[in-house]
Amino acid sequence: MRWARSLGVLLLVIALASCGRFLDRSVQTRTAKPFPKQLSAWRLFTLRAGNLKPNKGVVPYDLNTPLFSDYAGKYRFVWMPPGTAAQYRDDGPFDFPTGTVLAKTFAFPVDGSSAQRLIETRLLVHASSGWTPLLYIWDxxxxxxxxxxxxxxxxxxxxxxxxxxxxFNYVIPNLNECHECHDNQKIFLPIGPKARNLNKDYAYAEGSENQLAHWTRVGYLQGLPAPEARPKAAKWDDPTTASLADRAAAYLDNNCAHCHQPGGQAGYTGVDFRLTQTEIAHQGLCKSPNSAGEVGSLRYDLVPGRPDESILIYRLESTAPKTSMPALSRDVVHVEGVKLLKEWIASLPGSCPGN
Incomplete structure (x- = not known):
């Protein structure tokens, strides 16, 4: 009997060790420093065979058109304190309650295996002092x-x-660099969780459902309008769902607009790639560059009908420091994304002076 009990304890220890410290427990949130040194202390998910499974109250989500990050797979989760909810906004990130945690894990495939190698998990914590970024690097x-x-x-x-x-070497932005993309008017804000990005179906464990409707149903979102009144970004890589122009606009919105908008890091350039900004003149059409970075002999940000003469394409195809765009979280060229934008620029009518 004593031997059987000892064996039972041993098996339990082995079982717990196989999943590390990621146990099925309630989320342990923090709203002020010091923040935990280990990701597992947040209790956001369990870990099984390299897969992150959300704990109770942690909701996975996805975006119609995400930011490209060197072909990394991304796994997004949101958690809010019980009894609280985000306030819906048509434009911009939702108004999340204090205590909210947004988690995004980056992973790459492992050759010859169905598993993935977890690289980093970024947390955005809505602390009492405002949004706080945290970087957790996987062992x-x-x-x-x-x-x-x-x-x-x-x-x-x-x-x-x-x-x-x-x-290649996957470069992780440091905490100070997080502000370069997330700061607007010197206020740190989330980028991805906007109505237009979340307005899509997600395959939850209990079945497929529109994400905005799901957040509302589980108590995480208030003020959701009728379906026909909800904005929706195009899926950049699916030509069956939207026009070439709409897919290009969605790509620019999620890969460039966090800097290229009024109040953003590159707001001084006058280029505005937000999806809600529809004047192509503000997207760099026949506009001479006024920012740092080598552009060769090219004269304009966008040259209609001529993608290879457009500075936008030049920078997207570059991996050189101070020339490539986006400036952070990209060290390889997004071949498919560049192809989309080349097709879009080639479709634009008109010409620029001297071209």
């Missing part, structure tokens, strides 16, 4: 992630479904 044994201020680059390599080999 090599994939058991937990540790809080870091200035992470080192992570070598990654894998072969994609098309047989292309990828091998």
């Amino acid at each position: 090599n044994n994939q058991r937990d992630a540790t809080l870091q201020l200035v992470p080192d680059p992570v070598p990654v390599k894998w072969t994609d479904a098309a047989g292309r080999r990828h091998e």
